[in-house]
Amino acid sequence: MTTTIPHESATKHVTGEAVYVDDIAVNEQLLVGRVVYSPHAHARIKLLDLSEARKIPGVHAVLCHKDIPGHNQMGPVVKDELCLAVDTVTFIGQAIALIAAETEEQCFEAQRHIAIVYEPLETILDLETAIARNSLLGPPAKIERGDVDTALRTAPHVLHGTLQTGAQEHWYLESQVCLCIAGEGNEMNVYSSTQHPSETQHLIAELLGVANHEVVVEVRRMGGAFGGKETQANHTACWAALLCKATGRPVKIRLFRDDDMIMTGKRHRFLSTYEVGFDDDGTLLAAKLQLNSDGGAAVDLSFAILQRAMLHVDNAYFVPNLSVVGQAYKTNLPSNTAFRGFGGPQGMAVIETIIDRVARFLKKDAADIRRRNFYGIGTRDVTHYGQKIEHNRLSTIYEQLMTSSEYEKRRREVNAFNQQHEFTKKGIAITPVKFGISFTTSFLNQAGALVNVYKDGTVLVNHGGTEMGQGLHTKIQQIAAAEFGISLHRVKVNATDTSKVPNTSATAASAGTDLNGAAVKNAVDILKARFADALAEHWTALHPEAPTRSNAIIISNDTIADTAHPERSLSFPDAMVLMNLKQVSLSATGFYKTPDIGWDKAKGFGKPFHYFSYGMAVTEVLVDILTGRHTLLRTDILHDVGDSLNPGIDIGQVEGGYIQGVGWCTTEEVKWDDKGNLMTHSPDTYKIPTVQDIPIDFRVALLQSSPNPNAIRRSKAVAEPPLMLALSAWLAIKDAISAAANHEVEPEFSLPATNEVIVMSAEKLRRELVRDHSIHNAVVK
Numbered sequence: 001m002t003t004t005i006p007h008e009s010a011t012k013h014v015t016g017e018a019v020y021v022d023d024i025a026v027n028e029q030l031l032v033g034r035v036v037y038s039p040h041a042h043a044r045i046k047l048l049d050l051s052e053a054r055k056i057p058g059v060h061a062v063l064c065h066k067d068i069p070g071h072n073q074m075g076p077v078v079k080d081e082l083c084l085a086v087d088t089v090t091f092i093g094q095a096i097a098l099i100a101a102e103t104e105e106q107c108f109e110a111q112r113h114i115a116i117v118y119e120p121l122e123t124i125l126d127l128e129t130a131i132a133r134n135s136l137l138g139p140p141a142k143i144e145r146g147d148v149d150t151a152l153r154t155a156p157h158v159l160h161g162t163l164q165t166g167a168q169e170h171w172y173l174e175s176q177v178c179l180c181i182a183g184e185g186n187e188m189n190v191y192s193s194t195q196h197p198s199e200t201q202h203l204i205a206e207l208l209g210v211a212n213h214e215v216v217v218e219v220r221r222m223g224g225a226f227g228g229k230e231t232q233a234n235h236t237a238c239w240a241a242l243l244c245k246a247t248g249r250p251v252k253i254r255l256f257r258d259d260d261m262i263m264t265g266k267r268h269r270f271l272s273t274y275e276v277g278f279d280d281d282g283t284l285l286a287a288k289l290q291l292n293s294d295g296g297a298a299v300d301l302s303f304a305i306l307q308r309a310m311l312h313v314d315n316a317y318f319v320p321n322l323s324v325v326g327q328a329y330k331t332n333l334p335s336n337t338a339f340r341g342f343g344g345p346q347g348m349a350v351i352e353t354i355i356d357r358v359a360r361f362l363k364k365d366a367a368d369i370r371r372r373n374f375y376g377i378g379t380r381d382v383t384h385y386g387q388k389i390e391h392n393r394l395s396t397i398y399e400q401l402m403t404s405s406e407y408e409k410r411r412r413e414v415n416a417f418n419q420q421h422e423f424t425k426k427g428i429a430i431t432p433v434k435f436g437i438s439f440t441t442s443f444l445n446q447a448g449a450l451v452n453v454y455k456d457g458t459v460l461v462n463h464g465g466t467e468m469g470q471g472l473h474t475k476i477q478q479i480a481a482a483e484f485g486i487s488l489h490r491v492k493v494n495a496t497d498t499s500k501v502p503n504t505s506a507t508a509a510s511a512g513t514d515l516n517g518a519a520v521k522n523a524v525d526i527l528k529a530r531f532a533d534a535l536a537e538h539w540t541a542l543h544p545e546a547p548t549r550s551n552a553i554i555i556s557n558d559t560i561a562d563t564a565h566p567e568r569s570l571s572f573p574d575a576m577v578l579m580n581l582k583q584v585s586l587s588a589t590g591f592y593k594t595p596d597i598g599w600d601k602a603k604g605f606g607k608p609f610h611y612f613s614y615g616m617a618v619t620e621v622l623v624d625i626l627t628g629r630h631t632l633l634r635t636d637i638l639h640d641v642g643d644s645l646n647p648g649i650d651i652g653q654v655e656g657g658y659i660q661g662v663g664w665c666t667t668e669e670v671k672w673d674d675k676g677n678l679m680t681h682s683p684d685t686y687k688i689p690t691v692q693d694i695p696i697d698f699r700v701a702l703l704q705s706s707p708n709p710n711a712i713r714r715s716k717a718v719a720e721p722p723l724m725l726a727l728s729a730w731l732a733i734k735d736a737i738s739a740a741a742n743h744e745v746e747p748e749f750s751l752p753a754t755n756e757v758i759v760m761s762a763e764k765l766r767r768e769l770v771r772d773h774s775i776h777n778a779v780v781k
């Protein structure tokens with residue numbers, strides 16, 4: 001079913017007809033909600049007086065923690081996040097009070113009349129301080145295989161170092177937004193831009209002190225999410241629900257961009273250390289790693305993210321002796337959260353740095369060191385956490401991409417260019433990705449669906465997944481049509497709705513299509529079996545001499561027929577009318593849970609992933625050594641998505657993921673001042689990639705003839721893994737800097753490689769080179 005069809009909302013996205021939360025038509029009762037948040041990173045609230053604010057005309061509610069009817073809590077996993085602060089605040093952007101008024105201006109006026117007195121307290125604003133003070137969010141985790149210390153002691157070569165990787169702002173185009181409309185009694189209808197409608201529902205119910213069945217959360221689509229709405233959409237939804245409950249009026253909160261950037265968490269910054277042992281050929285013998293993440297003020301998903309980082313420090317490489325310790329630290333910043341890759345990028349950056357350094361130490365091409373260390377087939381094929389790697393596609397992709405990208409030839413051309421140019425240098429790098437597909441919290445790997453067929457032969461599919469631009473609903477529509485054997489136009493995918501499919505997992509971990517697609521197939525199979533049984537009975541009653549067997553009935557091309565008696569056939573709509581007359585239910589629920597996975601988190605051992613996704617990228621860059629300006633000259637990507645359900649959408653995900661990763665690796669720098677104020681809270685200070693930053697020559701291909709036996713219609717998840725292909729751009733930049741010193745001294749390097757990092761790194765290198773040469777000359781004399 002490899003068919004490119006446009007995203008189901010492509011036209012609506014372009015014409016502006018697509019309805020986002022902010023576009024939902026509401027009556028004149030609608031109130032605007034506003035969140036009043038802490039300007040201090042850590043402070044005691046000595047006084048909070050809302051009385052003057054409540055008197056402002058047009059203001060319908062001004063609320064603080066005392067006005068919460070249920071639990072003052074919105075932590076998703078650990079209950080450590082207050083909905084509204086009580087007596088202390090622990091980060092700038094933490095909600096203290098809520099305002100609902102008829103206009104935005106009235107909200108601002110009310111906010112000016114809120115009296116709050118703070119007593120500032122000591123803060124922790126960076127990882128170094130958090131580590132020095134042992135400000136842990138929870139106990140450290142460890143995964144270990146082999147005898148690392150002995151292997152390091154006996155290894156011919158050992159390198160060690162530190163790597164910093166930066167935070168990243170999600171920059172979804174649609175900021176956090178929620179509209180709540182009260183129904184009768186305790187009923188509440190919630191229109192939220194959330195990746196996790198069920199969790200949003202459950203948290204609102206707890207907050208309001210009502211039962212889950214009173215709250216319905218609906219998600220038509222998000223204007224982008226990227227992990228930033230896996231847990232933190234809940235916050236805006238909880239605040240809107242409180243104001244709606246208090247006023248009885250519809251309330252909408254839509255965060256301004258700057259507020260959104262200030263209040264919400266980001267990708268976790270990491271400060272990691274490593275020690276690696278290897279032989280003369282560059283074969284890795286042992287690695288001892290420590291990953292430290294900045295969790296921010298609360299736990300959120302920090303432990304799951306740290307765990308995924310620990311499960312991806314091997315990336316594509318077999319390391320016989322490996323130990324990794326992970327620690328998440330508490331700081332006075334907004335709680336950091338899920339972001340495409342979910343710790344994977346932070347873990348992989350460490351091992352890719354290691355490989356790059358090993359290659360530079362041995363004066364070999366890093367591409368050779370990578371190939372040498374890839375997981376093997378039948379040998380060297382077990383990860384540090386004990387999962388055996390099946391259907392390994394690393395060498396297939398490597399061979400194909402090295403050829404199609406003309407890597408060897410271009411490496412020579414890059415070297416020749418660098419001989420001739422002093423202040424502009426080129427660099428090239430190939431990096432692989434092996435990414436585990438499944439939620440590492442195993443029970444989350446489940447999904448549900450509700451499929452309704454109507455008498456005109458149209459089908460309405462409900463499933464637990466949410467659409468954030470990734471094309472999930474398009475793929476689900478394709479899956480439902482193909483599994484039924486009917487045309488695409490008969491199938492519509494409904495807005496996600498907790499009253500249709502309950503208790504779902506977040507649409508995350510790249511597993512949206514795998515899980516929900518399989519649940520939809522399950523429902524379709526149930527319906528098809530029902531139709532076949534009823535039609536077999538019907539046709540047999542008409543032709544008792546030659547009965548129809550239900551297993552001979554198939555649906556294809558919108559027709560249901562008895563393959564043994566081809567004259568017995570009905571169009572799909574006619575068949576549905578008949579089914580209704582025969583009192584056959586035209587609606588079914590489906591369910592899916594990922595089979596054969598499970599692991600012991602405490603021991604760090606087992607099979608957390610159903611399968612792996614693979615890809616590789618070759619990136620060539622041009623760097624201006626004097627200014628740090630860099631251009632992606634060419635990128636070649638070969639990515640494995642199994643039998644693609646929709647190559648157009650999959651290539652879009654690969655391109656988008658790579659470019660989003662390039663942003664993290666190069667220009668996106670999140671900075672706070674020494675009080676904990678976010679300095680980069682708008683697009684003029686925070687630089688996401690634009691169309692100008694796309695590689696001049698961008699060649700993306702999907703690996704052909706590689707069906708995946710482990711997912712729906714032999715497809716493979718695509719969403720997150722391509723982001724990590726951007727490490728090739730990062731290491732290509734390092735390669736170019738290194739060329740500034742003829743690859744004789746190794747550059748100091750961190751992530752992101754901003755212009756500043758590039759210039760400083762090149763400057764330092766050139767100084768070291770001059771010093772080395774003068775020492776050398778002195779000795780010669």
Ligand code: MTE
Pocket residue numbers: 224225226227339340341465468469470472507508509510511512513653656718719720
């Ligand atoms: N693509 C678009 N256009 N917008 C998004 O917000 N989120 C990414 C990825 N691709 C995202 C996206 C993330 S973080 C995940 S986990 C997946 O989409 C979720 O969807 P899926 O599992 O259905 O692929």
Ligand code: HPA
Pocket residue numbers: 230301304308338342438439440441444508509510
């Ligand atoms: N990925 C994304 N989201 C998650 C995960 C994961 O592995 N586990 C819990 N939430």
Ligand code: MOS
Pocket residue numbers: 195226227228230338339340341342507508509510720
């Ligand atoms: Mo994606 S970070 O798993 O929402």
